[in-house]
Amino acid sequence: MLQIRDLECRRGDACLFSGMNFELQDGQLLHVKGSNGSGKTSLLRIICGLFLPAAGTVSWQGLDIRENRDEFNRALCYIGHLNGLKDDLTAVENLSIHARLTGTPATRDQIESALERVGLMHRAYLATKVLSQGQKRRVALARLLLGGARLWVLDEPFTALDVKAVSQLQGVMRDHLAKGGSVLLTTHQDVEISSSSHRDINLDTWAKSA
Amino acid sequence: MGEVSLITALRTVVAREITLAMRRRTDVFTTLFFFIIAVTLxxxxxGPDIEVLRTIAPGVIWVAALLASMLALSRLFSSDFQDGTLEQLLLAPHPLSLLVLGKVFAHWLLTGVPLVVLSPLLGMQLGLDAQAIGLLMGTLLLGTPILSLIGAVGAALTLGVRGGGVLISLLVLPLYVPVLIFGAGAVDAQAKAVEFGAWLYLLGAFLVMTIVFAPFAAAAALRISVE
Amino acid sequence: MTNLWLYFSSPKTFYPLAGKLIPVFSLLAIILIAIGLYMGFAVAPTDYKQGDSYRIIYIHVAAAWMSMFIYVVMAGWAAVGMIWNTKLSDMMAGSLAPTGAMFAFVALWTGALWGKPTWGTYWVWDARLTSELILLFLYVGFIALRSAIDDPRRAARASAVLAVVGVINVPIIYFSVRWWNTLHQGASVSPEMAPKMAATMLWAMFVMAMAFWMYTIAVVLARVRSEILERESSTEWVREILARQR
Incomplete structure (x- = not known):
């Protein structure tokens, strides 16, 4: 379970939001909404521990993530605006390095089946620099299928994906939720993952009225 | 289990750096040729007076090595920063300082070791004798890892900062002073037939100290810069 | 005591306190400078070897001391800021840097002026002068990094790391430069000071150092005040102050 307490976020002089409180239970999906510049990406980065909040805490299973970073990182898979792929490496190499770094080494078969599932098996052994934006995004998303991260934090995961890939990803997320995992995401697209466990929050509620 | 996966992670970091460098070999050679050209200047x-050249040789080679390894620093984190792999490294379930140490080690293998290997050639060019060249190589072998380690802190601090390339030299070069003094000092002391062992010990001690402290500073700096 | 400390470590309460302290320290600085200069130029005896030209040490030595102290204090504030994440300590560290750099520069400048009549040249590669020069470079790096980063919080945290790394290195640099100097003894004359200095000379130097401290505190407080206004400009209390001054 992820808990957010009294979170305040500043960018330079501007206070983006403050006094934010919410929880994300296992098996739940939280869709973070808000207007441009309301701090969606900042919130996601704070939750991953990449950005230092001005005040407040983020805790995972009751423990502050800043004090239990390794433990939390094991449970986390973050896909941000950047795909986090090395252009000079192939899709398989990229995924294999990622898997080993996160402490869940994957066999070639596991990696290939992950690529199969995102529909990219035919490009598995090409340097990722020759892939299109959408294909690169799919390689990045294939990370979700490797390793046992329970919390997925996805910043605009549907960017550059075609209709078919979007519905594939929705399926992947539904499976993850059914297995008790949780998802935190931002997106501009109207997506329905599963009606029972889907919740929305809007950052504009916590925006400081200047 | 934790230790095993940490060792796997470290090995992965080093192997990744080397694979990437092998796919872009020119980067390694640029540093090397900078070193050669700078010394040749x-x-x-x-002037070609071999006596003068011999006296300044240790200093010249060391200063050139300093500048060469500094030039290579900008690549240490910046491409990882731009494509987002650095974020993923920060989110790996291992102490960041150790992963940084792995990265710096790979960087040293790719930029420091070639300088050491090439230095005898430049030493001969400047009229150093075999003994002096041996000692020069020894000091470079002890000293270049320090340059990479201290440099990593500077590279991490200037990540994504405008004018970072010039700024890094301003931050890092003053901190390189002891390495230059100990390294060139040892070769100089030997030329003057004074005891030079002390300089090597000092260099070794400084190396141990930077191995202990620099990765922490670099890791802290990376977390700040990635924000 | 701790509560008092916490109370004044918030920018809002520190701002008026600093405002009251600045005149006090400025006045102390002026008085001490007057005493120190009087002692140094009128009371202290003329040096039998160097004549009156040595009297520049009352500024030179005090400035050199200050430049080193300030770096250590600056790194101390930077470390405090890193550990407890307090805004005020970041501002302190940042405000100390320009003054420290200035003292390092003054020490070098007066050192050169002192060198000309004494050793017949403006610059000698003496261990102390060389390490002072490197200290100036360290200050310049700190200031450059701080001003190159736009976000004030990131600038403060990044430069804090640099200051701490620098302060660990300062003694190593200092000793390495001294050893370098002994290795190349033939190349330069080491300007050792007269071994036995008159007590009045020492006292005059000490008073000047205290005067520089008072000056530093006054200037740093003023700088911190303006930085508080800049960084807290979105808060209610700063707006009130600005409205009152209009």
């Missing part, structure tokens, strides 16, 4: 500027 000195005889052209000072």
């Amino acid at each position: 000195f005889p052209l500027g000072v």
Whole structure:
């Protein structure tokens, strides 16, 4: 379970939001909404521990993530605006390095089946620099299928994906939720993952009225 | 289990750096050729008098090595920063300082070791004898890892900062002073037939100290810069 | 005591306190400078070897001391800021840097002026002068990094790391430069000071150092005040102050 307490976020002089409180239970999906510049990406980065909040805490299973970073990182898979792929490496190499770094080494078969599932098996052994934006995004998303991260934090995961890939990803997320995992995401697209466990929050509620 | 996966992670970091460097070999050679060209400029500027060259040789080679390894620093984190792999490294379930140490080690293998290997050639060019060349290589072998380690802190601090390339030299070069003094000092002391062992010990001690402290500073700096 | 400390470590309460302290320290600085200069130029005896030209040490030595102290204090504030994440300590560290750099520069400048009549040249590669020069470079790096980063919080945290790394290195640099100097003894004359200095000379130097401290505190407080206004400009209390001054 992820808990957010009294979170305040500043960018330079501007206070983006403050006094934010919410929880994300296992098996739940939280869709973070808000207007441009309301701090969606900042919130996601704070939750991953990449950005230092001005005040407040983020805790995972009751423990502050800043004090239990390794433990939390094991449970986390973050896909941000950047795909986090090395252009000079192939899709398989990229995924294999990622898997080993996160402490869940994957066999070639596991990696290939992950690529199969995102529909990219035919490009598995090409340097990722020759892939299109959408294909690169799919390689990045294939990370979700490797390793046992329970919390997925996805910043605009549907960017550059075609209709078919979007519905594939929705399926992947539904499976993850059914297995008790949780998802935190931002997106501009109207997506329905599963009606029972889907919740929305809007950052504009916590925006400081200047 | 934790230790095993940490060792796997470290090995992965080093192997990744080397694979990437092998796919872009020119980067390694640029540093190396900078080193050669910088040293070659000195005889052209000072004159071909071999006596003069011999006296300034340790200093010249060391200063050139300093500048060469500094130039290579900008690549240490910046491409990882731009494509987002650095974020993923920060989110790996291992102490960041150790992963940084792995990265710096790979960087040293790719930029420091070639300088050490090439230095005898440049030493001969400047009229150093075999003994002096051996000692020069020894000091470079002890000293270049320090340059990479201290440099990593500077590279991490200037990540994504405008004018970072010039700024890094301003931050890092003053901190390189002891390495230059100990390294060139040892070769100089030997030429003057004074005891030079002390300089090597100092260099070794400084190396141990930077191995202990620099990765922490670099890791802290990376977390700040990635924000 | 701790509560008092916490109370004044918030920018809002520190701002008026600093405002009251600045005149006090400025006045102390002026008085001490007057005493120190009087002692140094009128009371202290003329040096039998160097004549009156040595009297520049009352500024030179005090400035050199200050430049080193300030770096250590600056790194101390930077470390405090890193550990407890307090805004005020970041501002302190940042405000100390320009003054420290200035003292390092003054020490070098007066050192050169002192060198000309004494050793017949403006610059000698003496261990102390060389390490002072490197200290100036360290200050310049700190200031450059701080001003190159736009976000004030990131600038403060990044430069804090640099200051701490620098302060660990300062003694190593200092000793390495001294050893370098002994290795190349033939190349330069080491300007050792007269071994036995008159007590009045020492006292005058000490008073000047205290005067520089008072000056530093006054200037740093003023700088911190303006930085508080800049960084807290979105808060209610700063707006009130600005409205009152209009």
